[in-house]
Amino acid sequence: MAEHKLLEVTDLRMHFFTRDGVVKAVDGVSYDLDRGETLGVVGESGSGKSVSAMTLMRLIPMPPGKIVGGEAMFRGNSLLTMSDRDMRDIRGNEIAMIFQDPMTSLNPVYRIGKQLGEPLRLHKGMNKKQAQERAVELLDLVGIPHASSRVKDYPHQFSGGMRQRVMIAMALANDPDILIADEPTTALDVTIQAQIIELMEELQQRTGAAIIMITHDLGVVADMADRILVMYAGRAVEYGTVDEVFYRPMHPYTWGLMDSLPRHDMTEKGELCPIKGQPPSLIHVPAGCSFHPRCPYAKERCRIEEPPLRAVEGSHLAACHFAGDSDFSRDELECAGVSA
Amino acid sequence: MSDVTDDAKLLSDAENSPTTAPETPEPLKPQVTRTLWGDAWYRLRRNKLALVALTWLLIVIVAAVTADLWVIPLYGPPNYINTQTAAADRLEPPSIHHPMGTDDLGRDVFSRVVYGARISLTVGVAAVLVSVVIGLLLGALSGYYGKFVDTTIMRIADIFLAFPYILFAILLLSVLPPSERGMFPVIVTIGVLGWPSIARVFRSSILSVKEADYVEAGRAVGASDARLMARHILPNAVAPIIVYATMSIGGAILTEAALSFLGLGVQADPVKAPNAVSWGRMISDGQNYLMSNPGLIVWPGLAILTTVLAFTLLGDGVRDALDVKMKD
Numbered sequence A: 001m002a003e004h005k006l007l008e009v010t011d012l013r014m015h016f017f018t019r020d021g022v023v024k025a026v027d028g029v030s031y032d033l034d035r036g037e038t039l040g041v042v043g044e045s046g047s048g049k050s051v052s053a054m055t056l057m058r059l060i061p062m063p064p065g066k067i068v069g070g071e072a073m074f075r076g077n078s079l080l081t082m083s084d085r086d087m088r089d090i091r092g093n094e095i096a097m098i099f100q101d102p103m104t105s106l107n108p109v110y111r112i113g114k115q116l117g118e119p120l121r122l123h124k125g126m127n128k129k130q131a132q133e134r135a136v137e138l139l140d141l142v143g144i145p146h147a148s149s150r151v152k153d154y155p156h157q158f159s160g161g162m163r164q165r166v167m168i169a170m171a172l173a174n175d176p177d178i179l180i181a182d183e184p185t186t187a188l189d190v191t192i193q194a195q196i197i198e199l200m201e202e203l204q205q206r207t208g209a210a211i212i213m214i215t216h217d218l219g220v221v222a223d224m225a226d227r228i229l230v231m232y233a234g235r236a237v238e239y240g241t242v243d244e245v246f247y248r249p250m251h252p253y254t255w256g257l258m259d260s261l262p263r264h265d266m267t268e269k270g271e272l273c274p275i276k277g278q279p280p281s282l283i284h285v286p287a288g289c290s291f292h293p294r295c296p297y298a299k300e301r302c303r304i305e306e307p308p309l310r311a312v313e314g315s316h317l318a319a320c321h322f323a324g325d326s327d328f329s330r331d332e333l334e335c336a337g338v339s340a
Numbered sequence B: 001m002s003d004v005t006d007d008a009k010l011l012s013d014a015e016n017s018p019t020t021a022p023e024t025p026e027p028l029k030p031q032v033t034r035t036l037w038g039d040a041w042y043r044l045r046r047n048k049l050a051l052v053a054l055t056w057l058l059i060v061i062v063a064a065v066t067a068d069l070w071v072i073p074l075y076g077p078p079n080y081i082n083t084q085t086a087a088a089d090r091l092e093p094p095s096i097h098h099p100m101g102t103d104d105l106g107r108d109v110f111s112r113v114v115y116g117a118r119i120s121l122t123v124g125v126a127a128v129l130v131s132v133v134i135g136l137l138l139g140a141l142s143g144y145y146g147k148f149v150d151t152t153i154m155r156i157a158d159i160f161l162a163f164p165y166i167l168f169a170i171l172l173l174s175v176l177p178p179s180e181r182g183m184f185p186v187i188v189t190i191g192v193l194g195w196p197s198i199a200r201v202f203r204s205s206i207l208s209v210k211e212a213d214y215v216e217a218g219r220a221v222g223a224s225d226a227r228l229m230a231r232h233i234l235p236n237a238v239a240p241i242i243v244y245a246t247m248s249i250g251g252a253i254l255t256e257a258a259l260s261f262l263g264l265g266v267q268a269d270p271v272k273a274p275n276a277v278s279w280g281r282m283i284s285d286g287q288n289y290l291m292s293n294p295g296l297i298v299w300p301g302l303a304i305l306t307t308v309l310a311f312t313l314l315g316d317g318v319r320d321a322l323d324v325k326m327k328d
Helices: A050-057 A084-090 A113-122 A129-140 A160-172 A190-209 A216-226 A240-249 A252-259 A302-304 B003-018 B035-047 B048-065 B067-075 B109-144 B145-163 B165-174 B185-211 B213-220 B226-237 B239-261 B279-289 B295-322
Strands: A007-018 A021-033 A040-044 A065-074 A095-098 A179-182 A210-215 A227-232 A233-240 A311-312 A316-318
Touching: A007 A050, A007 A129, A007 A302, A021 A050, A021 A065, A021 A227, A050 A179, A050 A210, A065 A252, A084 B048, A084 B185, A095 A160, A095 B213, A113 A129, A113 A160, A129 A160, A129 B226, A160 A190, A160 A252, A179 B226, A210 A216, A210 B226, A216 A240, A227 A240, A233 A240, B035 B048, B035 B109, B048 B067, B048 B109, B048 B295, B067 B109, B109 B145, B109 B185, B109 B226, B109 B239, B109 B279, B109 B295, B145 B185, B165 B239, B185 B226, B185 B239, B213 B226, B239 B279, B239 B295, B279 B295
Parallel strands: A021 A233, A040 A210, A040 A227, A095 A179, A179 A210
Antiparallel strands: A007 A021, A007 A065, A227 A233, A233 A316, A311 A316
8 A cells, every 4th residue: 555645635615604604714725844844834814724723633623614625635545534531632732733822822821831741641641740850851852941940930920932842842831743824923022933934844854743834924935835825815825946936936916925025135125015905805706817917917717617626737726817828927117016 | 953043042032022132042941931821910900990899899708707706706696686685786877886876776887798698799709600601602602503593592692682681670579578588589489580591692702712723723623523613613702701700799789789679678587588688679668767877878878889899890801801903
């Protein structure tokens, strides 16, 4: 039997059934992940990045959420259909997660050591003392000084950056195969962001965990990721290696994301070019290509026909009718169609 | 690794003790690791009003508990009527022998006020405990499970709240013959009528804590529903209940006084409860002597007022103390 991929997600669809209609938060996303690999998932708020990751952990309340299609195989076992019990054994053990806001992700009534020990006691059957000892090691590992006395502190005695280190320590406590990081640096200030990213990379090298890095910051994934998945309105619009996506982006949405980033090689009068308009409501996703109302290159065909995610160049996939056409290229000079 | 550690060390040193040089080799002495409850106690102690209230309550409690040791030798038992001298001793003004005077049967008012604290405090605390136990249980079920369970419990709570409280209590208690009216039925009546508010407060508190990120984080490390409830939700949802319960004690004391005033409260019984005195009953008995000896009403009235006020102020203080956001 062929060896299974660590994680294989195919055509995952997670919809929310609300009074106002069906929110297609994730509508056909596929990717896979090998051991030790890092996948960057980027997109605007509401593009379905977080929901797709939370779906893997089955942390989406159902109802209103419902998996309407697709599959997510972890080492050949379906994450979507396994029992709650089995799922609990995987959470925090084989697949762990880091949340966006470290300020609210730690329980204020327990000491750091006790919380850090929770995954160990749950999955490794450690007793209090063993868990406490291991908590000290973990705290030390994530670079918190004087770990042995700090485990006795309460979360409110830690700063945001330190709390995120604690969250990382907690996620890595059981040497997970996959670490899902849901915008782990968004709530932190910039200098701390860099430290946290550095710490994650370093721990990844040490433990060999695969990371799914969810972010709206292309800069973060540029350094870290091996491959990048760009999401828009619940769908994957571009998927490829870092080099492919950064040096030869093919989807106009990815172009837009890049143009809206400040770069050090920008000319003096160079302005940021934000993408015009708002992300669509996920209840009424535009027909055809969901990006067409905001796309400066949109043609008649985009309004009618939904572009499939197709291989344009080897492993580099894009969901645009024109991607790969020789005469279809990004307007470099002006803020194309945005300045209007 | 090392540079990350160093960075972090610098950071944490800078955060924790600006006066310590970052190079300090020995571990930082963690500034007296305080628990949340330790913090709360610290903040409570700095609240003068709450401290006064607490002190007053302690005095009342100690006086009531130790009453047998000093009140009876000094002023006689609260219900003692000396048939020989009663006629002469009745309605005396305050004196050294009777600090608060005597009532119409020659009983020492001070002794009665002190013993009255026993019933008021016991009924107040026990009735609120009954409410809290029922309220926590139903509120937790309601908040955690939602849907049908929630609707059912909350509608029952609404029904309870729609009853005229005191009338309902009167109805329940008047079923019992006077000889059966000990402390127990009064406690149960007040307690059972008090649960809906507690259940509501707890339910909403659970609803908000349930959505907290740390509960999600707990789920993400593989904790079961039962574990999430016991370890993450309940401990964080219970603070408002402590505050509410503290304040409710005052309300329960008032209710007991009102019921006693109406003759439905705790009754003295020569055998079972020889020293039972109720402040509400004292006021009720004293109203006939409002003109000749107003002390008969003023003293128990003051006792009720100060005790209830103290519980309210203490509750206020506890609320501020438990609010982490109101740091110092």
